[in-house]
Amino acid sequence: MMLEAIHRNTRVVVDLSIVKQNIKKQKEKLSPSQELYAVVKANAYGHGMIPVAKAAVEAGATGFCVANVDEGLGLRQAGFTQPILILGLSRVEDAALLAENKITASVDSVAWLKEAVQYLNDTPLKVHIAVDSGMGRIGVVDEEELASVEAVLQNGPFEFEGIFTHFATADEADTTQLTKQIEKFHRLVDELSVKPAHVHYSNSAYALWHGAGDSAIVRYGIGIYGINPSNGDLALKDESSLTPALRWETEMVKVKKLEAGDTVSYGATYTADEPQWVATLPVGYADGFIRAYNKGDVLVDGVRCPIVGRICMDQCMIRLPHEFPVGTTVTLLGKDGDEEITAIELAKRSETIAYEVLCIISDRVKRVYIND
Ligand SMILES: *Cc1c(COP(=O)(O)O)cnc(C)c1O
Numbered sequence: 516m517m518l519e520a521i522h523r524n525t526r527v528v529v530d531l532s533i534v535k536q537n538i539k540k541q542k543e544k545l546s547p548s549q550e551l552y553a554v555v556k557a558n559a560y561g562h563g564m565i566p567v568a569k570a571a572v573e574a575g576a577t578g579f580c581v582a583n584v585d586e587g588l589g590l591r592q593a594g595f596t597q598p599i600l601i602l603g604l605s606r607v608e609d610a611a612l613l614a615e616n617k618i619t620a621s622v623d624s625v626a627w628l629k630e631a632v633q634y635l636n637d638t639p640l641k642v643h644i645a646v647d648s649g650m651g652r653i654g655v656v657d658e659e660e661l662a663s664v665e666a667v668l669q670n671g672p673f674e675f676e677g678i679f680t681h682f683a684t685a686d687e688a689d690t691t692q693l694t695k696q697i698e699k700f701h702r703l704v705d706e707l708s709v710k711p712a713h714v715h716y717s718n719s720a721y722a723l724w725h726g727a728g729d730s731a732i733v734r735y736g737i738g739i740y741g742i743n744p745s746n747g748d749l750a751l752k753d754e755s756s757l758t759p760a761l762r763w764e765t766e767m768v769k770v771k772k773l774e775a776g777d778t779v780s781y782g783a784t785y786t787a788d789e790p791q792w793v794a795t796l797p798v799g800y801a802d803g804f805i806r807a808y809n810k811g812d813v814l815v816d817g818v819r820c821p822i823v824g825r826i827c828m829d830q831c832m833i834r835l836p837h838e839f840p841v842g843t844t845v846t847l848l849g850k851d852g853d854e855e856i857t858a859i860e861l862a863k864r865s866e867t868i869a870y871e872v873l874c875i876i877s878d879r880v881k882r883v884y885i886n887d
Contacts (some may be wrong), residue, residue, distance in 0.1 A: 517801070517879040524842075525765040525798045527876055528849075529562045531570040532886035533760040537741050538574035540756045545727055550713075551575065552600065554736030555590070556582035561803075561873040562740060562761055563882045565593045570887070571739065572597065580734050584609050587618040600643055600677075602734075604653055607631050614638040619676060621645045623654045628667045635672045642668065643677035643713065646703050648696040650683045658706045665707055677713030677732070678704060685720035686745035693721075697728075720744040723751060742869045747859040759857065762849025763876065766842050767794040770835070779832050780824030792835040796845055799829040803876040804847060807865035813845050817852020820845075848872075 542551050553571035555564045568579060568590060578598035581587045584606070587599045600619045610631035613620050619641040622628060631640060644664055647654030655661045668675040680700040684692040697716070704714055717730035719738035727733050737744045741759040743751055751757060771794075773779070773787040787793075796813070798804045806826045812819035813833050820833045833845065848856050858869035865872070 517877055519881055520879050521881055523797055523881070525796075525802065526763075526881045526883050527561070528762045528764065528883045528885060529566065530760050530762075530885050531566060533741060533758050534562070534567055534570045534739055535574035537739050537757060537760065538571055538576055538735065541722060541733065541735055541738055542575045544722070545733060549727060549730065550577045550732045551735050552578040552580050552598070552732050553739055554580040554602075554718075554734050556580065556586055556602065556736075557874045558878075560737065560740050560870065561876040563884070564589060566882075566884050566887070567739070568593070568595060576735075578732070580736070584613065584618070587613070588616060591616045591618065598641075600734075602681075604645075608634060610634040610640050611636060611638075614640040614672075617641065619643055621653065621679075622664065622668075623647070623660075625660075625663045625667050628664065628671060628673070632671050639672045639674045641674045641676050643679055643711075644668075644675070646678060646680040646700055648680040648682075648699040648703070649692060650681045650696070652681065654680065655703070658703060661703050661706055665709075669709070675709070675711050677711045677715065678707070679713070679715045679732075679734075682716065682718060682721055685718060685724065686749060688749055693725075718744070723756065724749065737870060740873065742858055742873070746862055746868045747857075759849070761858075761873065763847040763880070764849065765796050765798045765845050765847060767839060767845060768797050768841060769795040770839055770841055770843075771795075772838075778824075780827060782825055785824035785832075792838050793823060794833050794835055794839065794843070794845070796831050796833060797829065798847065798880075799827045799831055801828045801877060802880050803872075804831065805865060805875065808861055811860065811864045812856065813847050814849075814851035814854050814856060815839065815843060815845055817854050819854055 553576040558564050559567035580600045607630045611634045622642045623645045645654035647656045713731045715730045715732035717727045717733040722733045741757045777787045779785040809822040809826050823832050823834045858872045861872045862869045
């Protein structure tokens, strides 16, 4: 693990009041019986799992979704007692560990369940059946598989608490695939001999564009962090429902004047065509400020300044309109004055999605929390 750099003025600032606001705005739209589980996998999409989880509970989240066993254990060790659903498949040898910690496993196979019985003792394992309705990732694929999984659940040391599916295209205008998935999911759920308490399918995109339907749980992820799930391709119905909760900033550690002909960074790909001011920033690709971002700007004093030359592992350089003092704040992601660099802008620069931009901000970057 990379050490957190605490003696450096590069930081991610997470506004927890915005995290709460994003959750409350979604909760308001749900029916009283619908629950919102905060998806805090991948260190809460880079925002920091524990502080976000705490804010989420304060805002009305009644459970959590994580990606793996250790994230679930991390929540339990921090004292959270709410339900925790692991969205991925877990190692069968960890079944007892999950049961003891009351962490819910996603399951989709008879073989896995039968093997789990050998590991489980007195404490039953809580499970949600995953249904593959068209995502092609995990889940039972048809009525037959579902029936055999349900049969094992009913006769073993399990608590069959839920069944869910995940959509591949809930963030797209074309709803053909989505409609097919919903139909298949409902068809399979109808085949169950006992309906579990939690039948759910809504992620952020579905909740934002389709209103969560009768999904008993909304697995709210990217919406918590205030990012449009479609990478900005599809307009939100209500723009005020999402506000970005994270800003990423640094400070100039060196400011210098280049003469015409001077070059900057590896490969000497940037040559000053005239005298100009350049600042060096203590942030680079090892922080998650990846090389592909150099095709764009950062913000200084509310003004866009281009990144010049290649982004290095731990540093990068920007061109300034005039001299600035060392220590001047530079915004890599977020608002400064009337200008804003969004996670979606960084995603487009690097041909990816905002989710990835946020997740790859590395552990080395200090997280600071405001408005707790
Ligand atoms: C990650 C994940 C979510 C959350 O998705 P968002 O688009 O961030 O809301 C929900 N369900 C499953 C199964 C997931 O893997």
